[in-house]
Amino acid sequence: MKKHHNNPDSCTACTVCIANCPVTAATRKFRGPKMVGPTLERMRLSQDDIEPSLEYCSNCKNCDMSCPSGVPISTLNMLARAKYFKNRKRSLRDWILSHGEKMAKLSAATPGMANFGMKMSRGILKKIGISDKAPLPAYASKSFIKLFKNLKQTSYPDKVVFYPGCFINYNDPQVGMDFVAVMQANKLEVIVEEGFVCCGSPLVVNGFLDEAEENAKQNVQILKKWTDKGYPVITCCTSCGLMLKQEYQELFHIEGVAEYAKQLYDADEFLLDLHDQGRLNTNFGTLNEKYMYHAPCHLRAQGMGLPGVELLALIPGLDVQDADAGCCGISGNYGFKDDKYDISMEIGSGLFKAIKDSGRDTVVSECGTCRLQIGHGANVKTLHPLTLVRKSYEAYHK
Amino acid sequence: MREYDIVVIGGGLAGLMAAAAATKRGKKVTLLSLGSGTLTIGGGIVDVMGYLEGGIPAATPSAGLLQVGDGHPYKKIGRPAIEESIRFFKEICEQEGYSYIGNLDKTQWIPTAAGTLKPTCLVPKTMDTTELKKADKVTVLGFDALKDFYPSLIAKNFKKIPAFAQKEYEVVMVDPKLSEGRDVTALDVARWLDTEEGLASCIEKMRNVIDSGSVVIIPPVLGTRPDYAVKEKLEKALGCHFVETASVPPSITGLRLRTMLVRYLKKNGVRIVEQAIVAKSIVEDGKCVAVITEGVDRERTYHAKSFILANGGFYGGGLLAEPGKVIEPIFNLPVEAPTDHELWANYSLFSSEAQPFAKLGLDVDEKMRPLDADGKVLLNNVFVAGRNLRGYDFSFEKSGNGVAIASGYQAAMSV
Amino acid sequence: MQKTTVVVIGGGATGVGILRDLCMRGVDAILLEQQDLAYGTSSRYHGLLHSGGRYAVKDAEAGKECIEENTILRKIGRHCVEQTEGFFARTHLDDEAFEGKWVEACAKVGIPTIPISVEEALRLEPNLSPKIKSVYRVPDAAIDGFRMVWQNVASARKYGGRVLTYTTVIGIEQSNNQVVGIKVRNTLTGEVSDIACDFIVSAAGSWAGEIAALAGINVNVQPDRGTLIAFNHRITSRIVNRLRPASDGDIFVPHGSITILGTTSASVNKPDDTVPNAKEVVELLNIGEALFEDIRSYRMLRAFAGTRPLYSADPNATGRGASRGFVTLDHAHDGLKGFVSVVGGKFTTYRLMAEKVTDLVCGYLNVKTPCRTAVENLVEDTSPALMAKARLYFPAYGAELAASRLGSEGLEKVIARIQEKPEKRQLLCECENVTMAEVEEAAADSTSYMISDVRRKTRMGMGTCQGAFCTFRSVGAVDANGLSWGKDTNVLFKEFLQGRWKGIRPILWGNVMREMELTRGIYEGTLNINGAIDNEGI
Known part of the structure; x- marks a missing residue:
């Protein structure tokens, strides 16, 4: 099956994507991935019109995953959205949600104030279309980059480059710090390159394709520079990972993506590969703890299985159960939108129920916004798998 | 190195059944799937054998099994294994609270x-x-x-x-x-x-x-x-x-069956890798050592002792049709097909004859191992199941899910 | 017994053009078609409204006629013409010397050609092969054969024209060497009847020889089969001609959601020898690769074939060697008055052919009214108000399509059906955006007798899935409305799917094979429409 072939030709209209689309299941306003994607793509090539329900696609990629024909359905949707917005005005809401990095930089000077301000302004946000119930992330008092600069690493000959992404950098830097600790425990030195910018995922879903391409060009250049030198690049955010390795190739024509993608890793998979090579530090301390696990859609879409589950299975005593209940509903910033919030919660309801039924109070998941949504919807604590790996290493030395 | 006992390629009914039967035998299984199979398209009804050549209805599914020609997968699998596979399938359904009714000795005529x-x-x-x-x-x-x-x-x-x-x-x-x-x-x-x-x-x-x-x-x-x-x-x-x-797709009965079987496999420890585009294999001395997936990022290698090839026929991508030839893309197994494309299909879409193209596929021995044109086993640890098998036209015969279950089960039992 | 002044034989472009012209000049006329309208060659070609560039070098007269008619049809037929413009592109395989000759010849007959850089051409049409050497823009356009025929009929009906489909001619009645009537048989019912008339015009295209033979007259029409491929999407938004002497496989024409590649040329014995084969398709793809490198990765929908009605006074001339000009044969010279055959020609000049024939007939009938077919539009424009209303009832990308298919009157009727039952806005054919209401409207037309007739009027079943889903729905919807023409629904299913199969069988590989597994899985595997227990046969 030919990849990155963004035309509708492989679709057989079989309807499997409709049966597997979480948004379709949650609302009848969405005409479904097949119709909005490949079917109307044929029309888009000859007519300038817009399918209003296109806005309901959350780009979660469950359609692509269920498709027996390898059609990049969600990408067709994103391209159609971009085409539509090419000459049209976007809402302030969409601009804000797409430009998390800019927003974060604006408030970087006074993060405490920014969070305070945000709490105060939920009413204002609601007015522009951001749900006042949605689990908007708070800014961390210090960004990952700042924390990392103050961290003293042990130097090793083997080095890896870390792509933190906006969420880890500005909202959840502890995951980044855990990552560095785990790499150090494996005698690897972490390089963080400050030139990296937002991967562009939030821009793409809101139709800011041109800006996303600008970001992509910058990231590609840096990624290629490091991988050309033989350094692997690692992400802890599955949506960033998917964007950098797959969506860049589907959406843009930028040289070099296919080359660096060979050395772009998800952190969990990277560690499992080390394990396969007999190089993983397996001095895991026992953790007699029970967790639920949620597989982010953007991880499942990467064709590597669930490396987090396999990795955590190496830790003695640890009991991690895969919730296996599908999409959490958040899809980046989709669930933050006032008109999508209820849909997002409806999508996640099966997962929330499975978590509640399990009686476990903490959920492990790679994706930052999935963790936000799960914390919000199932009222539980959430962790990145690497936090447990670090904990286990530390337990070994206790 | 993570090595599994069995890698099953394909997440349709044949692959799911093969994985299920393998776990029942205590095997460690990885299932590589691309898309969610055709159950949600074709449906959860288990046809075994409805019509014989000439369009004659089989008296019962089991009578039909006995009347198929030599090239038919049922002939290779043999009646005892088919019976066991059906029993096994019904057992899983029962156990998962979604039991199926019927048996091989009776044709059920259902409304469409x-x-x-x-x-x-x-x-x-x-x-x-x-x-x-x-x-x-x-x-x-x-x-x-x-x-x-x-x-x-x-x-x-x-x-x-x-x-x-x-x-x-x-x-x-x-x-x-x-x-x-x-x-x-x-x-x-x-x-x-x-x-x-x-x-x-x-x-x-x-x-x-x-x-x-x-x-x-x-x-x-x-x-x-x-x-x-x-x-x-x-x-x-x-x-x-x-x-x-x-009824027509999307098939609700197929959706239910798939949900149930996937749940069963996960409960039984099967590792499922979605979006796994299996592109090639590593074969040494008549044995497959590993299969390789082609991700958008890089290739990934899956090692196992045995492999079950259940990635479908033309629809699923297990077989690729080109003018006058058929390609099996992972192992490059031989598929006999008329080089004159005009001979692939009947002039009537519907008639009392099966369609020749529907019967194109891989030839196997009774253990479901692939054969060359002379009937020699090509790969000792590769077992074929489902729509990529030669010799049956599921639409004409009404035998699709039956062949999937029986061949998937037989493949897993032959490992 | 029915009576009329003129009987026109043949429901293709020429026939309906003559019907329209006669009726507009006040002559009473009936048109007979052996199958459905546009069933023959008028829908079995690439749908190119020639600029004339293709003929300029070899046949300046034909080139000139093309550019003149092209200009007229863009105006009067704007609802069935897509003003795509065209490219003539010379590939690395083509003779450079021909290019200069071609430019000169076009200039001579008034066909504008604008050279553009290869770079610019690739920017406009990114799928074109980067290996092409030079490109010219010409005023080609795409024309929908089905719609053109329908809209001519719609116009003729307004002037009193009548149309009988599924009516085949079995005899020409004469008295004292003068035509007095015609004997016909309804091919669906077998019923035989007579129509009294003063004049017969045979515009039967490839069948013209057979019609003339009924009167014992010899007309040498050599059917020449051209096979074409329809692709699943618009791989080019402009027509692309290969800049070389006219040959096989050198024209790509975008039509709405699809692209057509044509054609081959092979002499055949029978005018209805329209079953394409895999060999022709493979040859077309091999040739087409020079213009579109990735042609093999584009999904085909079907292959189809039509027969060109090549006429020559010389019984040995065949294929592209025969003239594409048209000839009006007044059989008074053969000893039978009141019988005219029009043969040869091409779609682009159908109106001109009709005008010439009608002039001749009117001369005999002493009708002095001048021809107005070049100035009066085929159908009226849909008003902005009606379009705005349509957008309320049709899904995205649906209103414009429906309007261009249906015209104002049809659109109003379909909207009325949706207003009465809102769920009829649902799409029976999702691939081609055809609503349940439109299918019902087309099924209710007096010229519809089976689902294929509905297809030709609506485009249902002509998209990606080629009937995999819409066959079931349209039979269901037609039956639920009591419109199933007294036929068993299994017969309707099979008739339609067998028609689709004819074009699929020669391209049964790749994604087409996959779709066929699905289609058979649904109709044969799941719905068992082929089951012995209810085997009706067709």
């Missing part, structure tokens, strides 16, 4: 949305025709705006079927009030019935149009989950018998 009957072997309880056959009066119930179901067409056509001609038919409609938003498929109605409010509202509406004690033919809408909760609640509340028809 085209107003025909189709011969099959195992069906979910939602398609039990026991009461339908006995009934003098039958209600055909449609849903307003559901564009994939035409109850009057069914009623009219049943009148032409000798066994059903004496019955009286009444067509009634229920309005699920789903006309806002996208076009309505059976999936929308089934999801409506999945919810408590939807079910309650449907019961109220049905009460107005059907009498207690009726036998009611409906589209496949009795819930999307692999259980009988919707059916039982409806029947209890209304005192009726509901019979779902076989």
